[in-house]
Amino acid sequence: MPNGIEKKAIFNYVTKLKPNVIVEFGTGKSATSGLEFCKALLHNKKGKLITYELGKEYFDSAKKILNEYATKQIVEMNLGDSLKFFDRKIIADMYFLDAGDEKLVNPAWVVPGKDYGEGSFFQKKESENLFHFKKIESDFSKPGTYVLCHDWTFGRGTYIKKYLESNKYDKWVLVEVVDRLAVLKRK
Numbered sequence: 001m002p003n004g005i006e007k008k009a010i011f012n013y014v015t016k017l018k019p020n021v022i023v024e025f026g027t028g029k030s031a032t033s034g035l036e037f038c039k040a041l042l043h044n045k046k047g048k049l050i051t052y053e054l055g056k057e058y059f060d061s062a063k064k065i066l067n068e069y070a071t072k073q074i075v076e077m078n079l080g081d082s083l084k085f086f087d088r089k090i091i092a093d094m095y096f097l098d099a100g101d102e103k104l105v106n107p108a109w110v111v112p113g114k115d116y117g118e119g120s121f122f123q124k125k126e127s128e129n130l131f132h133f134k135k136i137e138s139d140f141s142k143p144g145t146y147v148l149c150h151d152w153t154f155g156r157g158t159y160i161k162k163y164l165e166s167n168k169y170d171k172w173v174l175v176e177v178v179d180r181l182a183v184l185k186r187k
Contacts, residue, residue, distance in 0.1 A: 002098075002150060002181060007036045009178040010096075010148065014040030017146065019093030020047050025082045025132050026099030026150075027053035031062035033096055033150070038070040049075045050092070052082035052099070082132070091140050097129045097160070098150040130159040137171060137186075145186040147172075152182035 002010060010033060014022070022037050034051050041047040049070075053059040059079040066075050078084070082099060129149065136147060151157040161182070164172055175183040 002033050002036070003179060005179045006150070006181040007032065009181055009183070010036040011040045011043075013146065013148065013183065014047075014094070015043050017094065018044050018046065019146070021090060021092040022047065022049045022094045022096065023085060023090075023092040024049060024051040024096040024098070025085075025129070026097070027051045027058065027062040027077065028098065029055075029058040029061045031065045033098060034062060034066055034075065035069060037096070038066065038074055041074050042070065048073070050078070050085065050090075051075065052078045052080075052085060054080060054082065054099075086135055086140065091142055091145070093144075094146040094148065095132075095136055095141075096148045096150070097132055097157075099128045099132065099156075127156050127159040129156045130163060133160045133163070141186045143186050146175075147184040147186075149182040149184060151180050152177055153180050157182060 014037060022041075024034060024037065027034055031051075034049060037049045041049060051062075051066075053062060056079060059077065063077050066077065133147065133149070136145070141147075149157045149160050152161060157180070164174070164184075171187055173185045173187060175185050177183070
């Protein structure tokens with residue numbers, strides 16, 4: 001959950017960049033980041049937030065909070081498997097990664113008997129955020145796409161940080177780190 005400094009950074013980036021589509025992985029129970037995205041989109045008078053939450057209790061709580069603030073034209077809430085987003089073939093202008101726990105493999109995602117291929121998320125049991133990031137990097141970003149990664153300095157975000165460092169930031173620029181929030185831009 002982003003703190004006050006990070007919430008301000010989220011708002012500022014969205015109002016400055018004016019993205020048409022923002023995708024959030026990990027809505028969370030209090031929808032803290034989702035509220036900031038909605039406030040900024042309302043300020044911009046354009047754009048849409050597509051958000052995914054796996055947990056029913058968290059989803060219901062976040063839905064109540066976001067419905068009080070935003071309309072369905074601004075926010076689309078999805079309960080369940082965030083991998084379904086990638087079936088939609090949408091390339092968002094901005095992504096927010098705050099999903100899952102370290103080394104989490106969601107059993108709901110595993111199809112018995114399916115071959116996920118060498119080096120897949122399911123074989124490596126890497127963090128959910130790193131898996132999302134690699135999907136974004138491979139097929140769902142273009143030059144100028146932004147990724148805001150929460151918990152950059154510990155836990156979930158460190159997997160993405162290590163991945164980018166091992167690749168010498170060949171496809172991404174680390175724009176800045178605001179407390180625990182990293183702002184990345186696709187080259």
